[in-house]
Amino acid sequence: MIDDVYDFGLEQIIDTIKRRRAKTVGLQFPDGFKQKAIKVSEEIEERTGSKIIISANSCFGACDIDTPLRKSVDIMFQFGHAEIPNIQAENVIFVETESRIDLLPLLTKAIDVVGDRVGLISTAQFVHKLPYVKQYFADHGIRGVISSGDARIAHPGLVLGCNFSAVPDALEYLYIGTGDFHxxxxxxATKKPVWIADPEMDEIRKPDVDKVLRKRCAAIERSLGAQSFGILVSTKIGQCRKDLAFELRCKAVEYGLDAHILFAEMITPEALASFRVDAFVNTACPRIAIDNAAVFPVPVLTPVEFEVVIGARKWDDLVFDEIT
Ligand code: SF4
Incomplete structure (x- = not known):
C-alpha cells in the first residue's frame, strides 16, 4: 500500500493503463502528495511496463493541468483533486486520493459545537464521507444540508478555494478537511460561521477571518489613488480569465487610468518584478490575492476590489471573487 490514510487508487490506474495500452504515462501531484510520487511511479512502471514521467511543476488544483506533459504522454493522472467538469482536459484522469480516516472521533466533538441545522462542505479527499456525516448528525437530531454546485463542481458538498456554489443555504457550516484555506x-464569501473539522489535527476550530478582512481593507486603502495597474492573467487552463482581464482594462481606461494585461503561467513576485505599476489586479486563482499578497511589492487586488478602488463599485457591494 502506498499510504495508510490516502487511497492512491493504484488498482484502477493500472487497469486503465493496461486497457488503454498506454505506453507513456504522466503523473501530477500537489505539493502535499509529491513525496509519494516516486513510490507510485515505481509501482505503476513495474506492473504495467509503461514509461512514467512525473511532473515537477506546480499543481494547486484541477485547474492546474501540466499541459506540456499531457501532450507528451498517452495518459496522465492527477492526484489529490476532483475533476473540474467544465474544463476540457483530454486524457487526464483525476484520482481524488480519498481519505480512509475514521471521522467518528471528530464527529463526536462536532455535535457539541454545531446548531440543529448545518451546511456540510468538504474537499476531494473527504467529500465522499459527507452522506455518512449527514446520517451521523441525523442520528443525533442535527440536520446536515448538502448541496450541488455549478459546472465547476464535481460532487455535492465539494468546495474549491475559488468556487462555493455547492455551499448550501444555512446559518453555519461544518467543513471536513485539513488546513484553513477552503x-x-x-x-x-458567506459572512457566516464555518467550523473546521480537521481529521489530521483531530480538532474543531474556526478560521481567522478578521485577520484576512483587515489585510484586504489595507490593500484597498493602499491602492486608492493608484494611477497604473497590471492586470494579471494566468495561462493555467482552469484559471485563465482573459475576457475578464480585458473588461477590467476597459473599465480602467473609462476612469482615465493606465492598465496593462500581464500573462504568466505562475503569478510570482519574480515574474512581475520588472513591471512598475501602482497595484496588480489578479484574475488568476483568487487565493493569490487572499493568501499570498504579502510577497508582492505592491497591493494585489481581486477584480471586485479593483472596482471599489476606481470607484466603479461601492464598498458595501464587495463580494468574494469566484471562478464559475
Ligand atoms: S483556481 Fe485556485 S482555488 Fe480554484 S481550483 Fe485552482 S488552485 Fe484551487
Missing part, C-alpha cells in the same frame, strides 16, 4: 474562503 473554510476561510467560505466564511469570507
Amino acid at each position: 473554510a476561510l474562503g467560505v466564511s469570507l
Whole structure:
C-alpha cells in the first residue's frame, strides 16, 4: 500500500493503463502528495511496463493541468483533486486520493459545537464521507444540508478555494478537511460561521477571518489613488480569465487610468518584478490575492476590489471573487 490514510487508487490506474495500452504515462501531484510520487511511479512502471514521467511543476488544483506533459504522454493522472467538469482536459484522469480516516472521533466533538441545522462542505479527499456525516448528525437530531454546485463542481458538498456554489443555504457550516484555506474562503464569501473539522489535527476550530478582512481593507486603502495597474492573467487552463482581464482594462481606461494585461503561467513576485505599476489586479486563482499578497511589492487586488478602488463599485457591494 502506498499510504495508510490516502487511497492512491493504484488498482484502477493500472487497469486503465493496461486497457488503454498506454505506453507513456504522466503523473501530477500537489505539493502535499509529491513525496509519494516516486513510490507510485515505481509501482505503476513495474506492473504495467509503461514509461512514467512525473511532473515537477506546480499543481494547486484541477485547474492546474501540466499541459506540456499531457501532450507528451498517452495518459496522465492527477492526484489529490476532483475533476473540474467544465474544463476540457483530454486524457487526464483525476484520482481524488480519498481519505480512509475514521471521522467518528471528530464527529463526536462536532455535535457539541454545531446548531440543529448545518451546511456540510468538504474537499476531494473527504467529500465522499459527507452522506455518512449527514446520517451521523441525523442520528443525533442535527440536520446536515448538502448541496450541488455549478459546472465547476464535481460532487455535492465539494468546495474549491475559488468556487462555493455547492455551499448550501444555512446559518453555519461544518467543513471536513485539513488546513484553513477552503473554510476561510467560505466564511469570507458567506459572512457566516464555518467550523473546521480537521481529521489530521483531530480538532474543531474556526478560521481567522478578521485577520484576512483587515489585510484586504489595507490593500484597498493602499491602492486608492493608484494611477497604473497590471492586470494579471494566468495561462493555467482552469484559471485563465482573459475576457475578464480585458473588461477590467476597459473599465480602467473609462476612469482615465493606465492598465496593462500581464500573462504568466505562475503569478510570482519574480515574474512581475520588472513591471512598475501602482497595484496588480489578479484574475488568476483568487487565493493569490487572499493568501499570498504579502510577497508582492505592491497591493494585489481581486477584480471586485479593483472596482471599489476606481470607484466603479461601492464598498458595501464587495463580494468574494469566484471562478464559475
Ligand atoms: S483556481 Fe485556485 S482555488 Fe480554484 S481550483 Fe485552482 S488552485 Fe484551487
